[in-house]
Amino acid sequence: MDLQTRILIVDDDEGIRSLIGEFLGKHGYATETAADPDAMRALLAQQRFDLIVLDVMMPREDGLTALRQLGPDAPPVIMLSAVGSDVDRIVGLEMGADDYLAKPCNPRELLARIRTVLRRRAAVTAIPGASVPALPAEQPLPEGDVQSGEVLRFAGWRMDLGLRLLFDPQNRLISLSDGEFRLLRAFAEHPRRVLTRDQLLDWSRGEDSELYDRAIDVQLSRLRRKLSDGDGGGDIIRTVRNEGYLFVPSVIA
Known part of the structure; x- marks a missing residue:
């Protein structure tokens, strides 16, 4: 160290x-x-x-x-x-x-x-041309950016599981909190099926998140807003009334 x-x-x-x-x-x-x-x-x-x-x-x-x-x-x-x-x-x-x-x-x-x-943070600053203040989603990234090898792709988006980074279809870095990233991973690993709130809690909160039950609603709202703000993310997570939520696109590992 x-x-x-x-x-x-x-x-x-x-x-x-x-x-x-x-x-x-x-x-x-x-x-x-x-x-x-x-x-x-x-x-x-x-x-x-x-x-x-x-x-x-x-x-x-x-x-x-x-x-x-x-x-x-x-x-x-x-x-x-x-x-x-x-x-x-x-x-x-x-x-x-x-x-x-x-x-x-x-x-x-x-x-x-x-x-x-x-x-x-180190993974982000290792991307050529990126700086710590430039983390918001609007900052474009150059070609040949860092990638860990554990990647999920959906609707033009790229989710790097190893580096815990998300890129929109225009290769822009989308800034996610740890909770938002875990929630998106839960959706992306169970695509095209209706997920209940309890299932999302089980798959995204982690063993140490005793208070995540309340926080997940905030995380979900912020995640959907960030996906909607990104290019091509308007209908990635759909609400299924009285049942739960559906991750619409197919996912390629």
Whole structure:
């Protein structure tokens, strides 16, 4: 692990900051900690960070407010929230958090999430001509972009399962959250059949997503909007009244 991979941990609980910082340090990450969003912003102005671990429940200024104020050049953010805060989880995903984890969390689970987010960001920046601020869907990608080999294709779209990236028929990168990508994968792996909400939950939420039951409605709405905004994605996911949802196109692996 490159010791220059830098993680900023923002939490008002000194014990949690120390625990996470020491654990990540043992796995090769350089860490800095901040007790509140003001300290976070001061550190961001002075140093480069590759990822922020941001607590939601903090006095004076909460993590969601701090997330909203981060600029477009900010590093990816994984948010931490107390168990049961499903509203915070949904709002955080809506506001652009890269991932969301319930507290108390297993440090190894947090480590796995960090590695996934960093790997996804590295895959994007490895694409020639792409930059971190250029992740929104409107940015075209040059020919010969990176591909992992695990690819699903449907209606001109390309879904790279290894790199966790989605490209529309015009080869533009469509920015998806982790939950949106898992949901789309569930659809793409079960095409042209009506799927119930419970089936989508089983196939997309993952073993550690206790609060995904509420969040899936937000994820589905955002995913359908992004597919509709992309070229040729107007009717990829169709609602079947009183039954569920249908992934319309055929899929080629």
